[in-house]
Amino acid sequence: AQTVTQSQPEMSVQEAETVTLSCTYDTSESDYYLFWYKQPPSRQMILVIRQEAYKQQNATENRFSVNFQKAAKSFSLKISDSQLGDAAMYFCAAINPGLGTDKLIFGTGTRLQVFP
Amino acid sequence: EPEVTQTPSHQVTQMGQEVILRCVPISNHLYFYWYRQILGQKVEFLVSFYNNEISEKSEIFDDQFSVERPDGSNFTLKIRSTKLEDSAMYFCASRLDSSSGNTIYFGEGSWLTVV
Numbered sequence: 001a002q003t004v005t006q007s008q009p010e011m012s013v014q015e016a017e018t019v020t021l022s023c024t025y026d027t028s029e030s031d032y033y034l035f036w037y038k039q040p041p042s043r044q045m046i047l048v049i050r051q052e053a054y055k056q057q058n059a060t061e062n063r064f065s066v067n068f069q070k071a072a073k074s075f076s077l078k079i080s081d082s083q084l085g086d087a088a089m090y091f092c093a094a095i096n097p098g099l100g101t102d103k104l105i106f107g108t109g110t111r112l113q114v115f116p
Numbered sequence: 117e118p119e120v121t122q123t124p125s126h127q128v129t130q131m132g133q134e135v136i137l138r139c140v141p142i143s144n145h146l147y148f149y150w151y152r153q154i155l156g157q158k159v160e161f162l163v164s165f166y167n168n169e170i171s172e173k174s175e176i177f178d179d180q181f182s183v184e185r186p187d188g189s190n191f192t193l194k195i196r197s198t199k200l201e202d203s204a205m206y207f208c209a210s211r212l213d214s215s216s217g218n219t220i221y222f223g224e225g226s227w228l229t230v231v
Contacts, residue, residue, distance in 0.1 A: 043227070
């Protein structure tokens with residue numbers, strides 16, 4: 001079975017500061033992909049960043065980067081220079097083709113508040 | 117940038133009525149999905165569809181649910197006889213293939229309220 005755990009229901013950060021959202025996952029396979037999705041109040045699900053498990057280099061997308069620790073099965077999201085528009089629910093998710101499935105498994109989410 | 121589009125954005129229906137939620141996936145994508153999110157809960161997988169057939173479905177996707185790709189562009193989710201507990205945001209999603217890092221792109225969701 002595959003599970004994704006987000007242990008922080010809520011986080012807050014001051015505008016222009018940096019915040020890190022935690023995620024751990026559990027899979028026995030080596031072929032998997034990890035994602036962070038952002039869900040603003042509009043409830044749209046927006047892809048923030050993805051990481052292929054076979055890549056050692058941490059993914060980066062502008063102000064968003066990940067700390068992928070494969071041995072620890074940890075996949076945290078770092079948001080630098082936080083902006084008011086970053087306030088949203090953030091979901092960590094995994095897909096595990098090695099198990100013969102292509103469904104995304106989501107964590108329970110972390111609500112990020114950004115204060116001016 | 118290509119996107120997944122969904123209609124309607126919001127639908128209110130009476131319990132027991134049939135509902136069809138429509139989606140237009142990204143045009144060259146090959147894999148299609150429906151997910152749902154009950155208010156305040158996490159996103160749950162319903163069904164995946166490839167090569168004109170269901171490739172995987174969850175326990176939630178019982179006989180009340182069906183999917184169809186009637187014309188090569190639309191992808192629909194039908195709920196035959198809605199229940200109160202079907203009230204949720206329903207997301208359509210699509211994926212090209214493994215060459216894109218298995219990235220799944222979501223639509224803006226259809227919010228279904230069953231009264």
